[in-house]
Amino acid sequence: MTVRPPSLKLSDLKKIKNIVIGNPSAKVQYARDEVFIRTLVQSLNNPPPSLDPQSSQDDIRVEVAHIIASLSYGSDRALTTLIHANALGALLLAISNFRPAEQPSLRAAFARALRALGVAIADIVGPALWGLRPDDSEVKGDAKQAxxxxxxxxxxxxxxxxxxxxxxxxxxxxxxxLSVRSAPHRRAVVEWLPPAERAQASKSRRGWEKSTVATTASAGIAGIKAAGGWVVQVVAGLLRDTRDCKVRRIPQRSEWS
Known part of the structure; x- marks a missing residue:
């Protein structure tokens, strides 16, 4: 059942995706093949050449991201293998290298994979959102680091x-x-500012700019923090402006697998 490199073709990946979605036993079976999982993770940033003239390497990366998102839920064994393969780090690296003209489908697939993996890791670390998960995972230490x-x-x-x-x-x-479960992580999100705004604040503090500019920059940043931080402001704007019901509710776990 397992597909090994170099046969990591787009058609094979689509078959695997359809097999593992909502199928915990299939996820466990694939997770046993650590070489295959590591190959998947590596393909997020270094996909093999596409053998199909109608597809591209980005198409392969999209399917790989879908598979990783599915493997993140429904099987602790599969999630453990993903953590050990540093799938989270690979996703962050790939997203950091997005080009301005990156395809929306690729952006969306990688964001979904990051969401699924990040929240699944947070479920292991705890505390559990609904108080239902046992606190005995063997991979909890590695999950906390991730x-x-x-x-x-x-x-x-x-x-x-x-x-x-x-x-x-x-x-x-x-x-x-869904992944913020502790005060330090909550504080990190609330205090985060985009790099450009952090740089502006740093210049203002060091007196590198005229006083009027520095005062304006400081006032703007203070206003952002007073409103709960940049992330909170943007999310609040999404909830206020969107007509997409998906943004207004927390999806059920079954919708993520």
Whole structure:
């Protein structure tokens, strides 16, 4: 059943995606093949050449992201394998390299995969959102390290700006809303500012600009913080302006697998 490289063709990936969606036993079976999982993770950034003239390497990356998103839920064994393969780091690296003209389908697939994996990792670390998950995962230590990585400033610099893109906004809002489980992570999100605004604030503090400009910059940043932070403001704007019911509710776990 497992497909091994170099036969990581688009048609094979689509078959695997259809097999694992909503199928925990299939996820476990694929997770046993750590070489295959690591190949999937590597393909997020370095996909094999497409053997189909009608498809591209980006098409392969999209399917790989779909598979990783599905493997993140429904099987602790599959999730453990993804954590050990550093799937979270690979997704962050790939997103950091998005080009301005990146295809919306690729942006959306990677944002969904990051959401699914990030929230699944947070479920292991806890505390559980609904108080239902046992606190005995063997991979909890590794999961905590991965979750801490997700809320480092450098990581927030990569995915938080995706809140401003229509193709990725909902996934990133869900990621942040469902994976923040501790006060330090909550504080990291609230205090985060886009790099350009942080640089402006730094210049203002060091007196590199005229006083009127510095005062204006400081006042703007103070206003953002007073409103709960940049992320909170953007998410509130999404909830206020969107007509998409998907943004207004928390999806059920069955919709993510």
């Amino acid at each position: 979750l801490d990585l997700l809320f480092q400033v450098d990581s927030l610099d990569i995915y938080a700006p995706l809140l401003s893109h229509p193709a990725t906004a909902a996934s990133i809002a869900y990621l942040i809303g």
